[in-house]
Amino acid sequence: MIMTSAVTPVLPADCTLPNWLETCLLSHRVEGERGTPPTDKSNSELVCRAFEFAYALHQGQMRASGEPYICHPIAVASLLRDLGGDSAMIAAGFLHDIVEDTDVTPEEIEAQFGGEVRRLVEGVTKLSKFNFQSKTERQAENFRRMFLAMAQDARVIVVKLADRLHNMRTLEHLKPEKQRRIAQETSEIFAPLANRLGIGRFKWELEDLSFKYLEPDAYRHMQDCVSEKRTDRESRLQLVAATLRERLEEAGVKVVEVSGRPKHLYGIYRKMERQQKAFHEIFDVAAVRVIVHNKDECYRTLAIVHDAFRPIPGRFKDYIGLPKPNRYQSLHTVVLGNHGRPIEVQIRTLEMHHVAEYGIAAHWKYKESGGSSNTQVTTDDEKFTWLRQLLEWQSDLKDAREFMEDIKGNLFAEDVYVFTPDGDVVSLARGATPVDFAYRIHTEVGNHCAGSRVNGRIVPLDTPLQNGDIVSIITQKNGHPSLDWLNYVVTAGARNRIRQWYKRSHRDENMARGRDMLEKELGKNGFESLLKSAPAQTAAERCNYSSVEDLLAGLGYGEVTLNLVVNRLREAVKLHQPLTGSEVAQSDPEGLLAEAVTSPSRSHSSTSSDSPILGIEGLLHHMAGCCHPLPGEPIIGAVSLGSRGIAIHRQGCPNVEPVPGDRLVPVSWNAGDSKNGHRPPTYPVQVRIEVIDRVGVLKDILSHLSDLQINVHKAQVKTFPGQTAEIELGLDVRDHAHLEQTFNQIRKMTDVLKLRRLSQGE
Secondary structure (H helix, E strand, O other): OOOOOOOOOOOOOOOOOOHHHHHHHHHHHHHHHOOOOOOOOOOOHHHHHHHHHHHHHOOOOEOOOOOEOOHHHHHHHHHHHHOOOOHHHHHHHHHOOHHHHOOOOHHHHHHHHOHHHHHHHHHHOOOOOOOOOOHHHHHHHHHHHHHHHHHHOOHHHHHHHHHHHHHHHOHHHOOHHHHHHHHHHHHHHHHHHHHHOOOHHHHHHHHHHHHHHHOHHHHHHHHHHHHHOHHHHHHHHHHHHHHHHHHHHHOOOOEEEEEEEEOOHHHHHHHHHHHOOOHHHOOOOEEEEEEEOOHHHHHHHHHHHHHHOEEOOOOOEEOOOOOOOOOOOOEEEEEEOOOOOEEEEEEEEHHHHHHHHHHHHHHHHOOOOOOOOOOOOOOOOHHHHHHHHHHHHHOOOOOHHHHHHHHHHHHHOOEEEEEOOOOOEEEEEOOOOHHHHHHHHOHHHHHOEEEEEEOOEEEOOOOOOOOOOEEEEEEOOOOOOOHHHHHOOOOHHHHHHHHHHHHHHOHHHHHHHHHHHHHHHHOOOOHHHHHOOHHHHHHHHHOOOOOHHHHHHHHHHOOOOHHHHHHHHHHHHHHOOOOOOHHHHHHOHHHHHHHOOOOOOOOOOOOOOOOOEEOOOOOOEEEOOOOOOOOOOOEEEEEOOOOOOEEEEEOOOHHHOOOOHHHEEEOEEOOOHHHHOOOOOOEEEEEEEEEOOOOOHHHHHHHHHHHOOOEEEEEEEEOOOOOOEEEEEEEEEOOHHHHHHHHHHHHOOOOEEEEEEOOOOO
């Protein structure tokens, strides 16, 4: 275990200790010297020990800016303290990079600082010590882990947001390509997360900093525009604020604050883009905020505002009656100010203001007397249903790219508010349909949905819902999802539930397909024993499946690739290698994984012959059109009765069975011919793909094939009402291994249900 001594840290001038930390350290040491415990153990001892521990371990490490690395944990801990974080959060701020950047283990952190701090640090730590197939997969696993930790304790994501905010503040020291990558991730994930948690001060700064690196020219232009008009804008805001303050005092409304608030640069830029307007055409680039004592005074203030200034129709929003999903509450109205220009007025209570600024952190910074500062978000917290849905959906998404797309879509989604017949408010993504509503209520309601009523009228299931609609679902006992629903549902939850139902209804078929694929790759000897071994279960869990059967079904359905499964099996066998004797044999019976190769084809020995087919050199021959043999597959020659010479078939081709033995010629592929340039570059193959029928599925498949540089010489689609669709493609591939690689890429697509190679006449 690593121990640290309580020495006074010496930092360079450009990295000074904040006053709060100096006070904490001084109090801690003075009381320690007296031999008495600190006066506030939770806010002093733990924080000081965490700082000293991080200081010792980060000594000698430098940031890209050239400053000591410890400056970063100090800045993160300070941000968390400003949010009102408790001692465990602040300690985690100091320690959040320890596991990733040093040899300290989570067990050592728990031994020194307790399980609470360990959980926070582990939730933030990246998965840098695992091997992933791609950056997308690594990113997806990082977020899966973070969201799971966040479900147990929402403080995890607050620590991560503080970490990301300070990194964004110092981003100028990195290379441009890394700046853009980090800024893009911040814009797509972390700023929306801050918004979902209601931490407005983090959200605005993260958005502006991302904007600075992603759109530098537009950012500088916005800075110039805002600076030029600042004096006029501030004078208008002051005049409106003074008028409101006077009118409110006359009406006897006790005002906490009336002030002007400039809107952040990215917010103004997005409004310009959305409305296709120039800066001078955007009037509400700033707002007047009125803070009062209670909810009743909010509505009284609204009446006074509308009496003092002319309200603009259609620009009033009541977020007190219908709070945003992040619990933001306020009254927003746009009025014509003293100068005849529109200006936004926001009205809220002091408590609402704290929630708007600090979001979930308002629990810690402004907790009621007797309240706990260790407020945690659980899956039962109705105020964070979006988090529960994220966690439900991520368990269904095995493909890293699809997981990231759904996460981004859910975080960015604008909400529409509808009501159940009992008057409960349900928030859905804009454009949601009754099917989305049904699945939000319960999975079984969605699976048995047969119709819907909106405001008392029966409407089609693809009807977009509007704010204030009262929705009820008509269910049937024998009802089940329709594949057509995938063409119009907009929420990830509904889409994935429909797919999951379809996969479960074909589970046995998918398991059989997955088993065949894996057995073909690894061979039959010892295959059944391998599937029952501990490494197989470990591999399934690393692929985010709870059992080997689920893994085989996912492989057959195309959720996970064959290469990934084999690689995870290899890693699992290595993990179990410390076992000896019979245990090793049980982990890898017959040495399957030691001998397995990434492609099922085996190369023949090279030869100097110029003919692409060995055994018929100099004879007239052609590739049989019935089975389209590929290099790497076992082949046989059959002498044709006509003048076409010898037809080359795949071994096992039905058309070879009736051919007399005296007309069969043993042949094989010339592995060395590809090096000599004599082998034709591609061979034709016919494939049939069964897919979920939706708009754009053929385009997506062709896009995947284009990325693999596969030529498609034929495409035909057959659709059947209410059923799956069939796509027949003619592909040009180099050899059998190339075909298997192509099949693996197509099977990865979520909408692909079956994929097989065709023979002539099918």
